[in-house]
Amino acid sequence: MVRFLKRSYIYLVFVFLYMPIAVLMVYSFNDSRSRGMWGGFTLRWYVELFQDRTIMSSLYSTLFIGVVSAIIATVIGTLAAIGIHNSRGIQKKLIMNVTYLPVLNPEIVTAISLMILFVFAKVRLGYLTLLLAHITFNIPYVILSVLPKLRQLNKHLYEAALDLGCTPARALWKVIIPEIMPGIITGLLLAFTLSIDDFVISFFTTGSGVSTLSITIYSMARRGINPKINALSTIMFTFVLLLLIIVNIRQAREQRKGRNGRNGQKSHFDSLRSRFSGA
Amino acid sequence: MARKVTLTLCVLGLAALSALLTGCGQDRPTLYVYNWGDYIDEDILEEFEKEFNMKVVYDTFSTNEDLYVKLKSGGSTYDVIFPSDYMLTRMLNENMLEKIDLSKIPNHRHIDESLMGTVYDPDNEYSLPYMWGTIGILYNTTMVAEPVDSWDALWDPRYAKEILMLDSQRDSMAAALIKLGYSINTLDKQELAEAGELLKQQKPLVLAYVVDEGKDKMVSGEAALALTWSGEAMYAISENDDLAYVIPKEGTNVWFDVMAIPKGAKNLEGALQFMDFLNRPEIALRNADYIGYATPNLAARAMLPEEIRDDPQAYPNLDALENAEFFVHLGDTLKDYDRIWTEVKAH
């Protein structure tokens, strides 16, 4: 009985979490603009969605900025993590504190500070400024994903490689990087997700007609209900669901192989926690 | 493992790079247009792109103040912008506009003479009118008992939480100032403070402060009354027969939105071509028909259906309109406006 109550409670919370999404999905097939009534099944909002040039071009910008900023942030962040790992004392503390700054700062503050910087430096707002802003808020998350892997690293590996005649650069590339690769990949994926999900920082640092998906959704939502957004939500939700299922099946498989231990679950948390600034 | 990832990264990087190149590497010149939300038939943009082999980057703002701040704070460059009358004055005063060469815009001859050479730009050196209209009250006849004829309706407690105001400082302040019997261009601090108070008093009755979403809300019956621009009203009425628009008896504001070229525009040639294109009678007709605002293009207006062409709400006779005032730029008093409006919103 208690168990039944407990379960019902969780199901109730799930209803709360999923009802809005379900409503959007249902209405994306509604052949009537008004929400009060059901006008029959239609796919026309999906057709219109793909013909909407604003939405399609912002989708393109979102993916482009996401991929490029994630890659650059991963390179800089990984190198930085290695450097931080090898620093000591005040220097390390200082750098770590500055690293936390964009993580802890309210997003809107990061956003306006970058906007002031770009305008002050007379940089034209657009792709470039968006990219710079995204790299900036992504780097800390890469660092924080890579650092734990470095702590697990066997110190003597690197020394052994040097003793065996490797140059430091080669030792880094051949020994260290492969060892911390899982952390780097987590960082990369995290950076990519954060980038495509970001709204606030993009909103303030973009200009000249460059718009990400989030910005487009915001300006459409400000204008009221739009069935095209419902269609977009349905597609995005299905996509995310599929992606998560695939990732989970893979993790479950690896867990069965006994390699990753409880790593799978943990990565969810890590990525989620870091998303808390996501609004 | 490492090699695999490096490879993947390289591929991703290359893909992104090539995407960037195809995105920007086209020879077509780009025209940056900054317009009000829902203020053009977007198909027209595509036709322009095709005909002039140009890429149009189209961006929207929701109030004159947004436009001004965006341009003033720098960082963005546009080739064609659509400010209103008083904002045009402000931009001219601050030397933010480029002169336009009317000889490159032959179609300007279609524009109503009486709407050319206004006080804002007497010789049309910097601007051409795009659309014009009034402010008034859009209301739902099934939700509002008697016909509305006064600004008092927006302060009527019977319609608490059914009133939409504009999230635009000059327009909402204008409604309050007219109701108080003051000029909408008053510089008197006392009168402004009174108008601010009136708007604060009204706040409990207001459902929301909106700009572009207002017409959708009125169409779907979410609110009973809305302060709105005439063209928004015409569009809403065409979607829902229960709606009606009225220019209140106390007076209104007659406004013009113009096309202009901001300083620093990179594609002057394209900007002029775009302005000319928008003034082609058949294009102007389609545009006016699509967005619902009054076009200053006489050739286009002549082709509109009679019931729209002669609708006194859509195309009021300017001479017969009593108590109609234009907005003028307020100079330093704007700071008081900013402050009062911030306070009303924060209230």
Add this chain to the structure above:
Amino acid sequence: MKRSTLFPYVVWMALFIIVPMVLVLYYAFTVPTESGATWSLENFARFFEPIYLRVLWRSLRLAVISTVICLVIGYPAAMVMSGNAFEQKHVILLLFVVPMWMNFLLRTYAWLTILERNGVINVVLNSLNLPSLNILYTEGAVVLGMVYNFLPFMVLPIYSVLSKIDRGVVEAAGDLGANAFQVFAKVIFPLSLPGVVSGVTMVFMPALTTFVISRLLGGGQFTLIGNLIEQQFLVVGDWGFGSSISVVMIVLILLSMAIMSFFEGEEKDVALW
């Protein structure tokens, strides 16, 4: 290993984190004059006028209410999930995570359809011959939006701490004669405190600083600090005032962090990360 790998990051940080913050401080503490700018506290003085203090108060109030609601809903949920009510725990967990992966603007937008005057809720109410409710564009709608968006941030940290609690400790408390309530009050709850603090932080911060939720679900009626900042930068163009509000906000966040870590004791790592 060489520390030179830090170099690009340090340069980046200086350029895009430190310099912007210095600029914000500069604008916050100066006012423009004919010949440039002079140092002044005018912007801060303006913020402490009653009208803006009311905005601050409203932001704090709504953020606190949302956080409390999240805690009240989230803590029991986390407890049930960490217990043995479900066989497939990780599926349940995953189901909690999925909505989070959807764009948060879409999640907020979804409520428009539901709360409108002619929205889903009122259609259902009317079909039951009940009167319509005015929900959209009220403070309640804003709080609802915050709770909906941030609930998982409360549940997950609490869950992760709860599921790490040593079962033996709980059983021992029972064996020593504690009843279920006592076990919870004296053992489980104190042990889960780091998770609670972490969850509270993760809900409170974004709730305090959001401007999107209040804009979309509040209809521009309920100005929060975030809206005030946005307005100053994008509508009014008063960078000085906007920057000073931002500085106040940073101070507020730092203060609440300090308070949180005081409650939390040693396990500092959890709260920050």
